[in-house]
Amino acid sequence: MKKVLYAVTLGCALIVSISAQAANKIAVVNVVDIFQQLPEFVTVTQTLENEFRDRTNTLQSMERELKTQIQHLQRDRLTMKESEQLRMEKDILQQREEFNTKARIFEQDNRRRQIEERNKILHKIQNAVQKVANLQGYDLVIDQSAIAYCTKSKDITADVLKQVK
Template identity: 60%
Template sequence: MSAMAEASDKIGVVNMSSIFQQLPERAAAAQKLENEFKERTAELQSMEHDLQTKIRHLQRDGLTMKPSERISMEQEVIQKREAFSNKVQIFDQDNRRRQIEERNKILDRIQNAVKKIARIKGYDIVFDQNTVAYAVQSKDITDDVLKQVQ
């Protein structure tokens, strides 16, 4: 029984999501990504606007156009829609990949701080608070980790 009591003294908890949310680097990373993808976002918006304009024109004037003219316009709309769709898909993949990269950089900093605080305080195990049903406040190292990463 005393071995279990001793082991429990060496277990800590940390609220990783709280730390992540409080870090100013998170907002800076979001701004960095917004700037990085700004031109591509504007290009996609322009393509979408152009495509919608062509579709409205075709819907409005399609019945009065010569058949060859209408067919040409329909083919153009199809091509533009496919090109737009492909660019959106590539944009989404690139954006998602970069968001994951930036998030992982921040999480690595937090993880390193958790390890450092755990060593300093003599903890053998540190659980994320979201995975623990109950822990006494004295075992929570969240504030110490937050100070370390800021």
């Protein structure tokens, strides 16, 4: 009986020590904070703005022209001939459709490029997290946004940021 009790006690002690040891190998990282502090974040933002600047200006110009024509139609509607009014309404509808199509394509292209660039940066951060985790002996690294609380001693954000830069 003493041997069984001794074995159970030893087993419980091993389980507690293994779980305590596993808890020491968990770290936390704030990916959003790293992402925003990287110089590449600003560079990518500026690059994308430059890449889409011409299309943005074209869309803004189309929008201003469309608003001007709508205001002209509303202001002069009572003094216009019916045929001229119908022609102008048809032109406005056609321009609005063209604007909406170009705006939708622009948004899709812009969103696709932002996702591509964001994924490049996130991949770089992921590699840095893995490197820091391997160097410091962590088995598990969790994003800070996924947990409610963690001590500062488990936060490896600064180490990952140094590795990425």
